Amino acid sequence: MALHSSLLLSQILFFFLVSSSSWTSATYTIEQTFFRCLSANSMNSVPLSSYYTPNNVSSFMSVLNSTANNLRYLLPTVPKPVIIFTPLSEAHVQAAVLCSRRFGLAIRVRSGGHDFEAVSYVSQIEYPFVVLDLARLRAIEVDIPQGTAWAQAGATIGEVYYRIAEKSKVHGFPMGVCTSLGIGGHITGGAYGSMLRKFGLGADNVLDVRMVDAKGKILDRKAMGEDLFWALRGGGGGNFGIILAWKLKLVNVPETVTAFTITKTLEQGATKLLYKWQKIAPKLDDRLFLRVIILASSANLTENRTVMTSYNALFLGEPDTLLRIMGKHFPQLGLTAADCIKMSWLRSVLYMAQYPNTTAPEVLLQGKPQFQSYFKSKTDFVKAPIPQKGLLSLWKMYLEEEIPAMIWIPYGGEMARVPESATPFPHRRGTLFKIEYSVSWQDGAENMARHMSWIRKLYDSMGTYVSKNPREAYVNYRDLDLGMNKKGFNSLMEASSWGLKYYKSNFYRLVQVKSKVDPDNFFRHEQSIPSLPVKKGN
Known part of the structure; x- marks a missing residue:
């Protein structure tokens, strides 16, 4: 599992983007060009089985629909991505960022598909766009003696609950009730659930993180610094980078x-x-x-x-x-x-999620939406x-x-x-x-x-x-009625229409962090945190 791989390897990829390649988007379709770019810029080979385009409608739509929670955004009139990529390793995610930047493609990142307004798999403001679906990055490591767990972004919270309970009947983690939520995006918004009054939010109980930034580098808490670590734990998905994994601080729960x-x-x-x-x-x-x-x-x-x-x-x-x-x-x-x-606490997870009383806990491992x-x-x-x-x-x-x-x-x-x-x-x-x-x-x-x-x-x-x-x-x-960016590049005034409602005065600190870590505003969507314009010298 790649959760604890050396940061040194991640830095190598940043310098691996070759500029001498002879093929261009004029020679190949964007689908072919992007795949070749992924293959050229990933330390791990990229199988065709992880790559979906509208040329194969059946498989493309199957993957697009697989975790989409809101069918309103699957209607024929809604814009569709030109590519869906399901990375199998952290290096694949890095390559996807580098290649999206290289070819000017907007990127949308989906870990669970529960985004109420589908900004993780739909773009209403930019085209063409790529969907990076993290569903295959779902490894979970539970360390009961240390009271911690690492969970990759594509794992559902139901899977995390199950794997914790598999190791201990007196440990848990405070997150959401809907068990098919992807943990990657869930914690970026805060993550509340049925233990919030005792233990607070999931975001309050995170110890570390691994993410890919706008330059394709992998950062952990030490490498990114406390400002960005603060912003990731409640500052909303799709703003600062791509979450690869969270390190969770487990909490003690009664056996009954x-x-x-x-x-x-x-x-x-x-x-x-x-x-x-x-x-x-x-x-x-x-x-x-x-x-x-x-x-x-x-x-x-x-x-x-x-x-x-x-x-x-x-x-x-x-x-x-x-x-x-x-x-x-x-x-x-x-x-x-x-x-x-x-x-048991695990059985209560099923109960609060409205599963029938006879449901076996193994349903949590299916990672499928309960309701669409x-x-x-x-x-x-x-x-x-x-x-x-x-x-x-x-x-x-x-x-x-x-x-x-x-x-x-x-x-x-x-x-x-x-x-x-x-x-x-x-x-x-x-x-x-x-x-x-x-x-x-x-x-x-x-x-x-x-x-x-x-x-x-x-x-x-x-x-x-x-x-x-x-x-x-x-x-x-997320509620797009509160306002939307125009063409992906939002102003501070424009973004404040929703930013102050979601974050109150924390919004301004988020803008400062965003401007520092993603000054080009690469990670953007309909309600993203804006980057302040870079001041040019006289």
Whole structure:
């Protein structure tokens, strides 16, 4: 495995780009030219089986579709890459950067395919572009005596969870709930999950990293310096370089944890209960993560339709302790011993990811998306409880859509103790909870405009009750409604329209880091961090 290979070897490749080659893009198609460039500039041979072009439509589309989470970006009208390259080694990634620069190709990097607006595999601002799919770089090394793990960028978080549990029943790592997320991109946005109140974000628990920079060099934490290391852990994917692997600091988990789900409808007092939840969920014991999943009871727009609020919880402890906590702080939910399910931490990963109870843990090794649909999502961060009248207004609008969804994620605990500037992820102290709004559909482009209009209207209606100046958003739930670069080269003013929402004041430090490590703005996309113009001498 190449996770710990010498940095010296990576530097050799930088000088290996030959300028004396006789072939040019005028002689060959770009597909042929790019492949020859990869082969000439990689210390490891590049097999044809790792290289896909539209000339072979079947295999090309199969790879493009393989981990795409949002089918909205696979419609025929959406621009497609001219090349998909699935590197088998770090040297392949270096060569891809060098060759993309040489031929003026935009590059998009995909580690899991869960980017909500598909900027990891679609370009709406530049063409031609190459997709570098890291799905074959998925090795994982777990070192229980040291309490660490190295995971390559293409590994899914489900695979990481499984490999940790394979070595220890009392170790874990705090990351996301959706197990098919690629770890490479997941941590670049922060990486929150069901242990965030106890241990914080995945980005808070990273010890080291390996990445390829805009010059094709491999850097680790020591070589890159603390400013870039800070920027990578929450500064968003596709901004500073290509993540090859993360070194994770494992956390201690109990051998037995407890989970439950209790659902209440509007007719069962859901509105009053949710108002109470807003006040107590961020203040509960740090070991308790109690989120609320909010759905409509049916996709049919009928009069007897209602809203369902499901309280979905993970407690890092025994049922008896959980029952005492809930009985003292949230008795209104009515939790009983019969609701509590004891399980291992790994089994809780499956439970929180909504797998059926009979699912074998080995499903985590498949690395496939659990769900693929046409959807649009948006996010908000809430600083004060939404009043019951606001909730009643929300339900009225909610029931106008066939398949709406919301997830309310409680903060507090460790999230309230970490300063906003500790990582680029700023949504910490003072945040009660995060809301993810989502709408999904299955009929492709047919009614897309109506669904998109509905979620934008819902989002606008919630402006009174959420964070302001800026109205914050989560970069891993990317939202192009907040603004986009023009032709790939964005100005500071342009980028601030989304940058301040994703990063708050950390945005300006990210710009400084970007300008230093990627002054040519090679790594760019629809919402990338800008590089400040280089000042020319008199």
